[in-house]
Amino acid sequence: MSTQAYAISEYPNTDEIYVRLKALVKQRVRPIRRDRMQDFLNYFETKCAKSKALTDEAKLYIPGGVQHNLAFNHPFPLAIEKACDAYLWDVDGNRYIDFLQAGGPTVLGSNYAPVREKVLELLQDCGPVTGLFHEYELKLAKLISHYMPSIEMFRMLGSGTESVMAAIRAARAFTHKKKVIKVGGAYHGWSDQMVYGLHIPGTGRREATGIPRGSSAHTQEVFPNDLDALRRLLMFNRVRGGTAAVIVEPVGPESGTRPVPYDYNQKVRELCDEFGALLIFDEVVTGFRLGLGGAQGYFNVKPDLTIFGKCVTGGYPMAGGVGGRRDVIMRFAAGIGGTGERAYIGGTLSANPLSCVAGYYALLEMERTNAPVIAGRAGDRLTKGLQQIIEKYRLPFVAFNQGSICHLETSGVMLLDMKNPIKVLREMKPRKHMLEEMGAAYTAQGIITLAGSRMYTSLADTDDVIDEALNRFDYVLASVEGVK
Ligand SMILES: Cc1ncc(COP(=O)(O)O)c(C=O)c1O
Numbered sequence: 388m389s390t391q392a393y394a395i396s397e398y399p400n401t402d403e404i405y406v407r408l409k410a411l412v413k414q415r416v417r418p419i420r421r422d423r424m425q426d427f428l429n430y431f432e433t434k435c436a437k438s439k440a441l442t443d444e445a446k447l448y449i450p451g452g453v454q455h456n457l458a459f460n461h462p463f464p465l466a467i468e469k470a471c472d473a474y475l476w477d478v479d480g481n482r483y484i485d486f487l488q489a490g491g492p493t494v495l496g497s498n499y500a501p502v503r504e505k506v507l508e509l510l511q512d513c514g515p516v517t518g519l520f521h522e523y524e525l526k527l528a529k530l531i532s533h534y535m536p537s538i539e540m541f542r543m544l545g546s547g548t549e550s551v552m553a554a555i556r557a558a559r560a561f562t563h564k565k566k567v568i569k570v571g572g573a574y575h576g577w578s579d580q581m582v583y584g585l586h587i588p589g590t591g592r593r594e595a596t597g598i599p600r601g602s603s604a605h606t607q608e609v610f611p612n613d614l615d616a617l618r619r620l621l622m623f624n625r626v627r628g629g630t631a632a633v634i635v636e637p638v639g640p641e642s643g644t645r646p647v648p649y650d651y652n653q654k655v656r657e658l659c660d661e662f663g664a665l666l667i668f669d670e671v672v673t674g675f676r677l678g679l680g681g682a683q684g685y686f687n688v689k690p691d692l693t694i695f696g697k698c699v700t701g702g703y704p705m706a707g708g709v710g711g712r713r714d715v716i717m718r719f720a721a722g723i724g725g726t727g728e729r730a731y732i733g734g735t736l737s738a739n740p741l742s743c744v745a746g747y748y749a750l751l752e753m754e755r756t757n758a759p760v761i762a763g764r765a766g767d768r769l770t771k772g773l774q775q776i777i778e779k780y781r782l783p784f785v786a787f788n789q790g791s792i793c794h795l796e797t798s799g800v801m802l803l804d805m806k807n808p809i810k811v812l813r814e815m816k817p818r819k820h821m822l823e824e825m826g827a828a829y830t831a832q833g834i835i836t837l838a839g840s841r842m843y844t845s846l847a848d849t850d851d852v853i854d855e856a857l858n859r860f861d862y863v864l865a866s867v868e869g870v871k
Pocket of ligand 1 (some may be wrong): 545548549576636642839866
């Protein structure tokens with residue numbers, strides 16, 4: 388077992404955070420002053436002309452002009468040309484501090500040279516893919532199993548979405564039960580069965596355009612942190628054929644935007660054991676970002692199955708996988724020792740040599756450099772600094788972090804829920820728009836965030852980088868309506 392330290396230096400006081408978040412959601416929005424917002428928008432018009440031209444043209448060939456939801460930023464997407472460590476440069480030559488870090492996977496920082504060199508070496512020798520077995524598949528699977536003892540076996544796939552699909556299939560094949568319970572607001576990719584209760588708890592099929600009812604007929608959601616509701620649903624399911632699995636993001640929905648109390652995962656584990664359901668941890672973000680032992684190591688809770696995503700290759704393409712109990716994972720066996728009851732999965736480019744070599748060396752480098760812990764300390768410094776700015780300007784905003792996963796809630800849109808549907812209907816749009824404006828303002832000040840409310844820190848975030856970022860955040864937050 389690995390003796391890695393973890394990225395979270397002190398577990399956040401979730402009761403206190405929810406008091407502040409609830410107060411934020413109760414208040415009217417506090418956007419940026421109109422005159423200052425115009426200055427921020429002028430930045431895009433005057434300094435980002437090449438990005439605008441490229442992404443305008445892209446709208447003719449690419450739906451919405453961007454291929455990825457994360458790139459869909461107000462007032463228009465930036466075209467990025469160069470990435471290195473803590474920084475990004477756009478095609479107009481503007482430099483940004485990169486707190487998107489590709490949506491989380493690059494704990495070592497962007498385009499980390501020692502991993503890139505190993506990838507280039509492999510490309511010279513065998514190219515990105517052959518369709519046959521490569522030694523790096525074994526090396527990576529062994530390394531993951533070394534860091535996370537619950538991973539007795541590992542099946543590599545192409546994305547987090549696919550890996551969730553596969554895990555649910557294996558859970559159903561193993562338990563012979565159908566129901567899968569997720570937590571409202573959590574994201575587990577975009578498969579038919581998981582586009583359910585996205586972003587806002589209680590919204591069920593609200594986003595299920597193009598998905599037949601039957602596809603999510605066995606998906607259920609419970610409100611975040613509501614263990615009584617989970618118990619009731621498990622009891623309800625027991626008399627109707629049972630629950631195959633409960634799937635959670637172990638720090639809470641949307642990478643901990645709605646954080647869980649420290650003992651939540653242990654209690655979910657106990658409920659799963661009581662009702663014979665498998666526990667699936669979706670560690671697409673937390674797997675290796677919280678530490679090489681993942682959230683399961685940090686919380687000391689052993690899931691039956693674990694989902695991996697982008698972190699498993701340090702950000703190189705085709706990144707995902709399912710690991711866990713041998714008796715469950717063996718349902719996937721296509722080769723030696725199959726169980727005879729195969730849960731069918733595939734993927735021509737899954738576990739290609741390029742992804743595996745990148746993942747193997749990214750993990751080794753993360754261990755050598757202690758990257759998760761250093762990135763976590765950068766997250767602490769960023770969060771503390773943001774809290775001081777919020778205090779200084781007497782803003783209702785809320786900053787908190789789980790190590791290198793940092794949250795800055797300003798509009799409260801991510802905290803709405805269907806316990807109050809009228810509020811959701813009335814306030815979702817203006818709160819979402821305010822968040823888009825905050826994201827644009829940070830960008831105009833040279834900071835890239837995830838959708839204006841989340842920041843991932845990395846090994847590359849020195850104290851100087853964080854302090855520079857805090858100066859820029861200070862300028863934006865000083866521009867909020869009502870700040871004197
Ligand atoms: C917790 C979680 N699960 C699953 C996914 C889906 O992974 P992918 O985008 O690789 O399909 C994501 C993506 O951000 C995620 O954050």
